[in-house]
Amino acid sequence: MTDFVERKAYYAEAPVALIIGCGDLGMGCARALGQRHPLLIVDVDGDRLDRAVEMLRNEGHTVSGHKCDITDPQQTKALGAALSKGPGVRVLAHVAAVGPRIKDWRRMMAINLIGPHLVAQAAHPSMVRGAAAILVSSLGGYMCAPDQRRDAVLDEPLKPGFFDAMLEVLGGVEPTLPETYNYSKRALIRLAEKLAIAWGKDEVRVLSLSPGMLHTSMGRLDGALTPGRNEKVVQIPLGRQGTIVEAAAVLAFLASDAASFVNGIDVPVDGGHRAVNTANGRLYGGKQPG
Numbered sequence: 001m002t003d004f005v006e007r008k009a010y011y012a013e014a015p016v017a018l019i020i021g022c023g024d025l026g027m028g029c030a031r032a033l034g035q036r037h038p039l040l041i042v043d044v045d046g047d048r049l050d051r052a053v054e055m056l057r058n059e060g061h062t063v064s065g066h067k068c069d070i071t072d073p074q075q076t077k078a079l080g081a082a083l084s085k086g087p088g089v090r091v092l093a094h095v096a097a098v099g100p101r102i103k104d105w106r107r108m109m110a111i112n113l114i115g116p117h118l119v120a121q122a123a124h125p126s127m128v129r130g131a132a133a134i135l136v137s138s139l140g141g142y143m144c145a146p147d148q149r150r151d152a153v154l155d156e157p158l159k160p161g162f163f164d165a166m167l168e169v170l171g172g173v174e175p176t177l178p179e180t181y182n183y184s185k186r187a188l189i190r191l192a193e194k195l196a197i198a199w200g201k202d203e204v205r206v207l208s209l210s211p212g213m214l215h216t217s218m219g220r221l222d223g224a225l226t227p228g229r230n231e232k233v234v235q236i237p238l239g240r241q242g243t244i245v246e247a248a249a250v251l252a253f254l255a256s257d258a259a260s261f262v263n264g265i266d267v268p269v270d271g272g273h274r275a276v277n278t279a280n281g282r283l284y285g286g287k288q289p290g
């Protein structure tokens, strides 16, 4: 059968947008970034990855997939090796994370924090001048009280003995799953700041993006484990949850040259939820998150 498209679009061989995680928001980001860049999608779930690649290709995107468990240093090393043979990375959108459904705080910490560190190490050598890395954090990152000792441990999750050190700074008490989520997301915001400083000399920008309540599978399924989630929606100044399209559009803007001097900051995409929590004294370990 003759291919309908006989000539490759000029951008098909340009540096890729590397999307980590092809869940709901991951796919939204792929669709937004795929309008300007060829896509390389990474996920641990091979079937989901195959479906995502097929769907995006049928929609007209230039896309390939790479199966990888981002918590496994051997696998992220292999990802780095694959990237080094390609056209370079123009955008890194690190979206993959898990919520309380995972039921294991160590595994959650591994996926939400160790994974982004390993992926950053793997992708950095292939990032081209003008590239941008956007780490998807969460409004939850603003909910825990700052603690210098805990932050210092969370800043270096690849250090041997990380989990023991975590337990030590937490006084030997295992963190709850919501606490673990918030710690991992706070640490991700800090990681983006540190990488922005370290990678600036390569003209690579690094930012984090913190969604509030989004209407996604994760929001619905993990949110169902958070008491009073529905009541919290009415506290959002805009009176509703955000959509995948709204969060992905901001990520694509931050990744684009239109944001070429925006670097090392966190950008909340939360309909004003953070502002309300600030006004009510709920941020940084104040009253229970609203």
Ligand SMILES: NC(=O)c1ccc[n+]([C@@H]2O[C@H](COP(=O)([O-])OP(=O)(O)OC[C@H]3O[C@@H](n4cnc5c(N)ncnc54)[C@H](O)[C@@H]3O)[C@@H](O)[C@H]2O)c1
Pocket (backbone or CB within 6 Å): 020, 021, 022, 023, 024, 025, 026, 027, 042, 043, 044, 045, 048, 068, 069, 070, 071, 095, 096, 097, 098, 111, 115, 136, 137, 138, 139, 140, 210, 211, 212, 213, 214, 215, 216, 217, 218, 219, 220
């Ligand atoms: N939905 C909300 O209300 C909300 C609010 C704040 C922040 N966020 C953040 O937005 C992002 C949500 O992304 P989503 O909607 O695409 O989530 P999702 O749950 O739909 O998808 C997550 C993807 O990550 C993949 N993944 C899990 N473990 C992995 C591993 N070890 N290696 C590689 N891939 C792995 C999964 O297979 C899945 O495809 C997360 O970072 C989340 O913390 C969401």
